[in-house]
């Protein structure tokens with residue numbers, strides 16, 4: 001059974017990002033995947049993102065040392081087959097709420113600079129980006145760091161970008177978008 005972890009990164013509880021994540025999950029679950037959705041914006045954090053303390057690099061395991069609600073989510077990323085990041089476009093980037101977790105993925109890599117090597121449990125998994133924007137400019141630019149991160153990590157990458165999604169909640173009656181998100185969830189679950 002495929003394990004899919006969705007990080008939903010909007011501060012709006014019932015908006016476009018939530019809808020895209022729910023549709024993707026619906027499709028994936030219909031094909032037998034085990035799907036967990038984490039509302040990343042509502043986790044209780046003890047730091048404002050990665051503090052670059054580097055203490056994770058001294059651990060044997062791939063874990064963040066900050067004892068807050070993001071740390072077990074990072075551990076679940078190592079166990080998932082597919083990691084889905086869902087976000088609104090905020091000034092041509094992902095939401096700060098999603099970025100808080102993303103930067104702490106630093107703890108999921110071990111670098112040996114002398115040997116010039118990097119290892120990560122993310123290798124071989126898939127990263128999926130679900131993103132929406134009010135306008136039709138900028139989603140491609142926002143996609144770039146996700147695609148590059150996937151490539152760097154040895155992960156596959158796919159995205160569903162929804163321009164002209166309107167304001168929060170406006171995407172819900174858009175049947176064509178729903179269909180695409182459900183279909184992507186179905187397909188990824190079956191890969």
Ligand SMILES: Cc1cc2nc3c(=O)[nH]c(=O)nc-3n(C[C@H](O)[C@H](O)[C@H](O)COP(=O)(O)O)c2cc1C
Nearest residue numbers: 010015016017088089090091092132133134135168
């Ligand atoms: C702080 C902020 C910044 C935004 N920046 C952009 C932007 O640069 N380009 C754009 O097209 N839409 C922008 N939007 C609109 C949202 O990306 C869009 O409405 C999105 O679908 C909302 O998703 P949500 O309902 O999950 O929050 C912004 C909205 C907010 C609140």
